[in-house]
Structures are given as structure tokens and as C-alpha cells.
Amino acid sequence: MFDKLEDLLIRFEEVLSELGEPGVADNQERFQKLMREQSELQPIVDTYKEYKENQQTIQDSVSMLEEESDEEMREMLKEELSDAKRRVGELENELKILLLPKDPNDSKNVIVEIRAGAGGDEAALFAAEIYRMYVKYAESRRWKTEMLSLNENGIGGFKEVTFMIQGQGAYSRLKYESGVHRVQRVPETESGGRIHTSTITVAIMPEAEEIDFHLDLNDCKFDVFRASGNGGQCVNTTDSAVRLTHIPTGIVISCQDEKSQLKNKDKALKVLRSRLYEMELQKQHDAEAEARRSQVGTGDRSEKIRTYNFPQGRVTDHRIKLTLHRLEGTLNGDLDEVIDSLIAADQAAKLSNLQNE
The missing domain is CATH 3.30.70.1660 (Alpha-Beta Plaits)
Structure with a gap:
């Protein structure tokens, strides 16, 4: 799943780059196709970025807990760690749903x-x-x-x-x-x-x-x-x-x-x-x-x-x-x-x- 997410992240950056090219709107068919692709990828990319941020928070909190001796700071770090772990579980489930095969007719009238x-x-x-x-x-x-x-x-x-x-x-x-x-x-x-x-x-x-x-x-x-x-x-x-x-x-x-x-x-x-x-x-x-x-x-x-x-x-x-x-x-x-x-x-x-x- 994560290999696929990394590929989608790369593709999203490519789409943004293509949309930023001068004269891209001159070819309306290509422009609309890129806009549609950006719209479809945006929620996946946003969720994956939040997932990675929370994974980083977990790593940072664990690392800091090993070095921290102040009890009040340790409690704050434990709470931050617990919240990040809970959010990672939620985001994993959201990503699985976002990666489900799309019905090609979903965007139609x-x-x-x-x-x-x-x-x-x-x-x-x-x-x-x-x-x-x-x-x-x-x-x-x-x-x-x-x-x-x-x-x-x-x-x-x-x-x-x-x-x-x-x-x-x-x-x-x-x-x-x-x-x-x-x-x-x-x-x-x-x-x-x-x-x-x-x-x-x-x-x-x-x-x-x-x-x-x-x-x-x-x-x-x-x-x-x-x-x-x-x-x-x-x-x-x-x-x-x-x-x-x-x-x-x-x-x-x-x-x-x-x-x-x-x-x-x-x-x-x-x-x-x-x-x-x-x-x-x-x-x-x-x-x-x-x-x-x-x-x-x-x-x-x-x-x-x-x-x-x-x-x-x-x-x-x-x-x-x-x-x-x-x-x-x-x-x-x-x-x-x-x-x-x-x-x-x-x-x-x-x-x-x-x-x-």
C-alpha cells in the first residue's frame, strides 16, 4: 500500500508541475484531464502527508522520552505519542478506503x-x-x-x-x-x-x-x-x-x-x-x-x-x-x-x- 502511495505522491507533484507550465490552458482537453487528476489525487495526498507527519511525531516522541527526565514533560510526550498512534490507525483506515478501486462512473451526471x-x-x-x-x-x-x-x-x-x-x-x-x-x-x-x-x-x-x-x-x-x-x-x-x-x-x-x-x-x-x-x-x-x-x-x-x-x-x-x-x-x-x-x-x-x- 505504501509503495503505491509514494508513487501517487510523485504523480501528484508531476501533475502540479504540468499545470504550472505556461500555455497549459490552451489545450482545454489536456488541462481538464490534469485538473480532474489533481482533484482525484488531492484527498489521498493530503491524508498520506498527515499520516507521515504523525509517524514522525511518534518517532520524535519515543526518542525524546528516552532522554527526558522531567516528569511533567514526560507526561506531555506520552500524551502526544498516544494521540499520534491513535491518529495513525485512523489514517491507515482512511487510506485503505481512498485506495479502493473507483467506479469510473462516479463523477458522471x-x-x-x-x-x-x-x-x-x-x-x-x-x-x-x-x-x-x-x-x-x-x-x-x-x-x-x-x-x-x-x-x-x-x-x-x-x-x-x-x-x-x-x-x-x-x-x-x-x-x-x-x-x-x-x-x-x-x-x-x-x-x-x-x-x-x-x-x-x-x-x-x-x-x-x-x-x-x-x-x-x-x-x-x-x-x-x-x-x-x-x-x-x-x-x-x-x-x-x-x-x-x-x-x-x-x-x-x-x-x-x-x-x-x-x-x-x-x-x-x-x-x-x-x-x-x-x-x-x-x-x-x-x-x-x-x-x-x-x-x-x-x-x-x-x-x-x-x-x-x-x-x-x-x-x-x-x-x-x-x-x-x-x-x-x-x-x-x-x-x-x-x-x-x-x-x-x-x-x-x-x-x-x-x-x-
Whole structure:
């Protein structure tokens, strides 16, 4: 591990040197690549430098204790030695986590698909609430959201919604949200006061770029039609809506939010490319079954991951057996405690897997 850390330290200095060269920003592609590498190496280098400082403190304290006779000074040195030893243990663990293999998609934007499942109108209303939860979470992290397609049920619920979240590290934090989300509550339409259980599915897909996935447009069929629903006269009186069919897979995507047919076509292609890329990633996950088992569920849409129980005001994540009694805060976008716990559990599982190899 320490040989690798020394190599990374040397590489970090090389990157800083290259960034300091005159005219480096003239080549934007190279400049951005170096900036990204610096950003990825910085936390590892900072932690390793602190580790080395504490190791030096241990050596110095031990050396000074051998020569020091003043009891008060000896107590101070012992305390300093104890603190440095404790910190070295913590930093070693932090370095192991920082050196875990990175998911190449972690820095990407995400495309989120939410679909109403079992429960009819109640599931659609819950889908709309979960959509708002992710939008509020994105706002709290200063990420941008962009609606891609929406199918409403007429009473404020969403049968299906697809949107993009743009921001540094969006996929690294949201990838654990894929799966079945379950709600337990008394619907407003229920006169008997009985608790109903409804479900929705959430799919989190990394935004696929051309270099990630090549899409053959000959496999795509485009149809245009007049948009329906809310949108104003320009949207509803022109054939601006686009229906994209991917012939090999049968995937159909409709986009009608924009007044421009071209913009709707671009959005549909963006969703299709990411969906096909996610299918490729899923194949890789399935092929690496052992590695998959070491992860906290990421990507399986059929896995029941979380329950939102309104009568008890609780949220339970079933994968890590975490229960929080603050449902309202969670639905208002306060997701960090859940996501941080999922990341920690995933890292612990991967560390355990490495040690057992």
C-alpha cells in the first residue's frame, strides 16, 4: 500500500508541475484531464502527508522520552505519542478506503427514471413525491435538474418521470437509490382509514457520452406528434413531441417538454444512450457475480430497498437495516444520512472482500 502511495505522491507533484507550465490552458482537453487528476489525487495526498507527519511525531516522541527526565514533560510526550498512534490507525483506515478501486462512473451526471408500480393513483402520487425529494436533494447540493419526460395521471401524480441531475459526483451518491421504494400510508381517497402499501421503481443511470456508448442511429426510428397536457399554445399546436423507438431492444422513449422538435429529439437520444449503457453495465455486474455480492445493492430495479412508513413517521433502508424516525425531513430532500450510511457499508464490504482475497 505504501509503495503505491509514494508513487501517487510523485504523480501528484508531476501533475502540479504540468499545470504550472505556461500555455497549459490552451489545450482545454489536456488541462481538464490534469485538473480532474489533481482533484482525484488531492484527498489521498493530503491524508498520506498527515499520516507521515504523525509517524514522525511518534518517532520524535519515543526518542525524546528516552532522554527526558522531567516528569511533567514526560507526561506531555506520552500524551502526544498516544494521540499520534491513535491518529495513525485512523489514517491507515482512511487510506485503505481512498485506495479502493473507483467506479469510473462516479463523477458522471445521472438520469433518473421513476415509475409508479403497484397501487394505482396512490403509487403515482408517491412517485411525484419521490421526484420532488430528489429535486430538493439536488438543490441542497447545488446540482442542476432538467426534466426530460413526464407522464402525469391528472390528479398530481406521475405515472412515469425521467429527469437529469447534473453535478460533480452525482452518480457516486445517487447510485444506491436504484430499486423498489415502498410507501405505507392511508390514502386521501380511502374513507375507511386503512393503510395501503404502494410501490414505485427508481432507476439511476450514469449519463452516457459518445465515448462510453456508440449508438447506431440506423437502429432508431423517430416519430413526431403533437404534445398533449400542460405546456401552452406553442407546445400543443405544433408537432414538436418526439417518440424514439430503438428497434433492436424495443425501448420506446417519448419527449414533449420542449417547444423544439430538435431539443426533444436530443433529450430522447440522451435517455436512450444512458439506458443502453446501463444495460451494458448490468451485464458486466452479472458477469462479475462475486464482486456484485460485495456491494450494497446498486442497480437492481427489482430489489425492495426502502420503506417510507407514514403512520410511524419512519424510513427504513432494508439493505443496511437502517431506520430513521424523520420521514418528513427525508421527503424534503434530507438524504445525506441514508446515503452516507450506504456508502460506508459499501466501503466496509469492499474492504472485507479485499482482505479475504
